[in-house]
Amino acid sequence: MICRHCRTDFEAADSIGSGFTLCQDCWEHDCSRQWWALVALLGNVEEPTVMTEHDVPRIYDPDGENPKDRIGQTKPALHLIPPAAEVLEAVVMGLGARKYGPFNWRSAKVRATVYIAAAKRHLAQWLDGESNDAESGVSHLAHARACLGILLDAQATGNMVDDRPPPGVATTLITQHTGTPPMIQELGQR
Incomplete structure (x- = not known):
C-alpha cells in the first residue's frame, strides 16, 4: 500500500482490525498519529496481540521526542494561567x-x-x-x-x-509619557 501522506510503500499491519490503511512509520505526518490513536482507542490493553515487540520502540523511545510534544508546544500554553x-x-x-x-x-x-x-x-x-x-x-x-x-x-x-x-490618543500619550518624571516615584515615598 502507498501512504496517502508520505507516499511510501507499507504493509497494512492492522493488529486491531480497524480496516485503517495508514502508514505506521512516518511520524512526520498525521497518519501514524491517527493510527496510534486508533490503537489506543480500539485496542484492548489486556490483549497482548494489539502491539508487537517491534511496535514498542516507536511508542517509547527515551532518546526521541514524543510526537505530541512537537505539536503541543505550538499551541497556547494554558498551563501558564495562574x-x-x-x-x-x-x-x-x-x-x-x-x-x-x-x-x-x-x-x-x-x-x-x-x-x-x-x-x-x-x-x-x-x-x-x-x-x-x-x-x-x-x-x-x-x-x-x-x-x-x-x-x-x-x-x-x-x-x-x-x-x-x-479612537483617541491614549497610545500616543502613554508613549510620550513613558520614562518621564521621577516625580511619581517621589510621591510614593512621602
Whole structure:
C-alpha cells in the first residue's frame, strides 16, 4: 500500500482490525498519529496481540521526542494561567451564572463599555484598598477578570456590541509619557 501522506510503500499491519490503511512509520505526518490513536482507542490493553515487540520502540523511545510534544508546544500554553486566578474567576463566573444564567452573553449581545466600566470599577475599588467585593466576598481582581473574560468571549463569538468611542490618543500619550518624571516615584515615598 502507498501512504496517502508520505507516499511510501507499507504493509497494512492492522493488529486491531480497524480496516485503517495508514502508514505506521512516518511520524512526520498525521497518519501514524491517527493510527496510534486508533490503537489506543480500539485496542484492548489486556490483549497482548494489539502491539508487537517491534511496535514498542516507536511508542517509547527515551532518546526521541514524543510526537505530541512537537505539536503541543505550538499551541497556547494554558498551563501558564495562574490556578489561583483561574479558580477565583470561576467562583465569580459561578455567581454570575446563578444570577443571570450561564453564558448569557452568548444568547444576547453585550455592550463592550458595560463590561469595561464594571472591570474598571472593580480595579478602582481594589486599588483604593478594598480587596474583596462587599456583595460576593470574592476578590475585586477576580470580578475584573470575569468582566474581561466575558468581553473577550463575546468579541470572539461575535456577541459584542462595539460601543467604544472613536479612537483617541491614549497610545500616543502613554508613549510620550513613558520614562518621564521621577516625580511619581517621589510621591510614593512621602
